[in-house]
Amino acid sequence: MTLKPVNYYETFISSIDTKICLSIYKQDKxxxxxVFLPGTMVSPLFYDEFLLKIAENGFNVVGVHFVSHGKSPKDKKVFSFEDMKQNVKDAITYVLTNFNNQTILMGSSQGGILAIAVAGEDNRIKAVFPHNILLPSLPESIEITRFPHILKYSYKSVVNFIKWNGKIFPGLQLPMTFYLSLNRVTESRKIKEDIYKDDSILKTYPLYFLSSLFGADMTKITDGSIKCPVVVIASIKDPLFSFSYTKKVYELIKAPEKEMVVFDEPYHLIFNECIENILDPIVEKLKEVKFD
Known part of the structure; x- marks a missing residue:
């Protein structure tokens, strides 16, 4: 089968009273x-090599620049996890209107969390491929942050404190390093330099967003609301999302079908730092999705 060369372009769609940018890697309509969801503070272009290779293997790819992220207008200084979920749903609507209904949702890190959350609310997708999953209600979730792990024993109080401050100081801008360790995200000096130099990558989040993330109701991923297959992507040696935590969340997911694609890689950013090792197995699983 001969595939067409990938055509890259960008478009803007309306979402939550503003515009968001979509990165389109078009193979064949x-x-x-x-539909790809990027991680904390970055845009789909951070994963450009990986997304291009997915497209070269016979898929269209639509990367979502969340509200005020990447090439989306920076006109909203305060936004929430719910806003980002709506961005995803609006991107899916764009795909159904301009491509077809053979829609797969994939995300990495924070994007993986969003992907599994949206899968519990939007039955238009045919499969979801989250790289990293999280249940904010689990006290062990504190271990992903840089906060002292002992706080898991008073986790409810910590979440309530964050939510309370998010209401009082919603626009307070906090750097990623406030709640995540950059060294656990990546040890690559080049990637760290790129993060700080690239103006399209956000350097802070409003406290309101962090409070909405920690307080997000994600019970729909455990109550049977997900109606499509779930393929969780994980790495045994991920320094940010421990494999034991990922397995715990995975066991709680209720879906018609679920499985894990597990890699033995010492990276959190597996879509950036070891593409050659993870691409083929992921493409193989993507090609197994049924669109009946």
């Missing part, structure tokens, strides 16, 4: 579409 009739091919399946992977």
């Amino acid at each position: 009739n091919k399946p579409v992977v």
